[in-house]
Amino acid sequence: MNNIAQLENIKARLTSRAGLLRSLRSFFDNHGFIEVNTPTVISAPAPEEFIEAPQTGDKFLRTSPELEMKCLLAAGYEKIYQIGSCFRAGEYGKRHRPEFTMLEWYETKADYNQLLDFTAAMLKTAVHELCGSTKINYSSHCIDFSLTPETITVNDAYKKFAGISVEQAIEQNIFDEIMVDQIEPNLGLDRMTFLKDYPADRAALAKLNESNGHCYAERWELYLGGLEIANAYSELTDIDEQHQRFTTAARQRQKNGLSPYPEANDFFAAMEHGLPESSGCALGIDRLLMAITDADDIAQTCFPN
Amino acid sequence: MYSASDLRKGLKVEIDGDPWVITDFDFCKPGKGTALYRCKMKNMIAGNTMDRTFRPSDKIGKPSLEAREMYYSYSEGDFLVFSDAETYEEMRISKEFMGKNFYFLIEDSLCEILLFNNQAIEITLPTFIEKEIIETEPGARGNTATNITKPANFDNGYEIQVPIFINQGDVIKIDTRTGEYAERVSKA
Numbered sequence: 001m002n003n004i005a006q007l008e009n010i011k012a013r014l015t016s017r018a019g020l021l022r023s024l025r026s027f028f029d030n031h032g033f034i035e036v037n038t039p040t041v042i043s044a045p046a047p048e049e050f051i052e053a054p055q056t057g058d059k060f061l062r063t064s065p066e067l068e069m070k071c072l073l074a075a076g077y078e079k080i081y082q083i084g085s086c087f088r089a090g091e092y093g094k095r096h097r098p099e100f101t102m103l104e105w106y107e108t109k110a111d112y113n114q115l116l117d118f119t120a121a122m123l124k125t126a127v128h129e130l131c132g133s134t135k136i137n138y139s140s141h142c143i144d145f146s147l148t149p150e151t152i153t154v155n156d157a158y159k160k161f162a163g164i165s166v167e168q169a170i171e172q173n174i175f176d177e178i179m180v181d182q183i184e185p186n187l188g189l190d191r192m193t194f195l196k197d198y199p200a201d202r203a204a205l206a207k208l209n210e211s212n213g214h215c216y217a218e219r220w221e222l223y224l225g226g227l228e229i230a231n232a233y234s235e236l237t238d239i240d241e242q243h244q245r246f247t248t249a250a251r252q253r254q255k256n257g258l259s260p261y262p263e264a265n266d267f268f269a270a271m272e273h274g275l276p277e278s279s280g281c282a283l284g285i286d287r288l289l290m291a292i293t294d295a296d297d298i299a300q301t302c303f304p305n
Numbered sequence: 306m307y308s309a310s311d312l313r314k315g316l317k318v319e320i321d322g323d324p325w326v327i328t329d330f331d332f333c334k335p336g337k338g339t340a341l342y343r344c345k346m347k348n349m350i351a352g353n354t355m356d357r358t359f360r361p362s363d364k365i366g367k368p369s370l371e372a373r374e375m376y377y378s379y380s381e382g383d384f385l386v387f388s389d390a391e392t393y394e395e396m397r398i399s400k401e402f403m404g405k406n407f408y409f410l411i412e413d414s415l416c417e418i419l420l421f422n423n424q425a426i427e428i429t430l431p432t433f434i435e436k437e438i439i440e441t442e443p444g445a446r447g448n449t450a451t452n453i454t455k456p457a458n459f460d461n462g463y464e465i466q467v468p469i470f471i472n473q474g475d476v477i478k479i480d481t482r483t484g485e486y487a488e489r490v491s492k493a
Binding site: 050 | 310331332333334335336337338339340341343358361362
């Protein structure tokens with residue numbers, strides 16, 4: 001569906017989109033980041049149990065620029081960001097599109113807590129520049145970006161909102177259902193909420209923290225009005241652990257009937273060279289625009305397709 | 306069988322031996338988690354609703370549904386007899402199943418009957434039908450207002466609200482979806 005009337009209807013949102021990107025770029029520039037562009041068509045996506053890269057010829061459309069940007073970190077780039085299209089096969093809904101715009105950035109010598117503060121400051125600035133106020137109305141919630149963000153651990157959120165421990169939820173194989181039905185709708189209702197410290201088996205490429213007797217992944221997700229906006233880690237830098245996670249994910253994919261990806265040789269060569277201590281975040285631009293412009297469907301935030 | 310990725314609004318599925326229609330659908334996927342296909346569905350026989358969430362590996366039954374065009378022929382005791390528009394094969398449907406639709410059935414009118422495992426579960430009548438009013442208070446001559454109504458009866462005992470200018474013997478058009486008066490067709 002794509003006609004002139006539709007394009008006329010989304011003019012205000014596309015204008016906001018341009019303003020948002022301008023503001024974000026300027027924030028990164030002011031903080032010493034450089035903008036990079038890595039390939040959209042890649043040979044070897046990171047194997048993930050639940051994310052499928054669309055195939056094009058004998059290559060793939062990237063699901064995120066993560067592996068390529070980490071090669072840049074290994075090569076000595078310290079603060080980098082990228083804005084571009086990413087692709088996920090079969091993801092189609094009010095909050096998902098098979099093609100979407102991702103903002104992804106990495107900073108060396110920073111952990112996920114420093115990244116959290118940076119993200120909160122950046123969004124406060126961007127919203128203020130775009131809206132002339134730090135407040136937005138999204139999905140009947142008034143969200144104020146000048147309020148100190150709320151942080152809640154995954155453990156506490158499951159206890160508070162679902163009355164179940166994370167361990168029980170994982171054991172009963174209902175972790176995702178509870179997340180979607182009972183946790184997410186309660187997050188980011190009047191300010192930014194960061195849900196942090198994920199169970200180890202939801203670590204993806206995050207570093208594990210095993211202090212204080214329990215093990216969790218140094219990972220957070222940002223929510224606005226119940227909508228997941230961004231995902232961040234203290235990056236895993238241990239090559240053996242990295243190999244193991246890819247092998248586990250590849251095995252799981254095979255179990256789910258998904259075809260295997262080629263080995264990510266360039267990425268492992270970079271890991272071998274040495275990935276510096278760093279943290280990184282992936283933020284959905286279309287989702288952020290949904291919240292800022294109070295759109296109930298992600299399709300309202302981009303060119304109809 | 307359907308895969309979870311086939312699910313969408315309007316799709317009819319079979320669960321625990323009953324046909325269900327999906328009335329609302331959303332694709333969800335928590336960060337790094339599994340895709341979840343969340344459905345609101347309505348039981349096509351009992352009318353009750355439920356929420357059900359499916360995962361990508363789930364398989365969902367495909368109901369054996371068939372829509373047939375049939376003419377209403379005649380009533381026989383507690384049953385109504387329809388005949389297939391193409392094959393003339395007869396089918397008996399209970400008056401109880403018809404509910405209010407029973408009063409809007411006219412001989413030889415073409416209906417659509419939805420069958421689940423060869424049993425009727427839904428009947429759609431022609432959108433408009435015409436009936437004669439056999440009993441009502443005398444009409445208020447000259448009053449053409451349609452928002453002031455009075456009760457009137459069909460020959461089969463159904464009571465309907467009609468504008469006050471309608472007289473006994475008038476033929477009116479009824480919207481079978483709502484069971485309400487639509488317009489006057491002819492005067493007595």
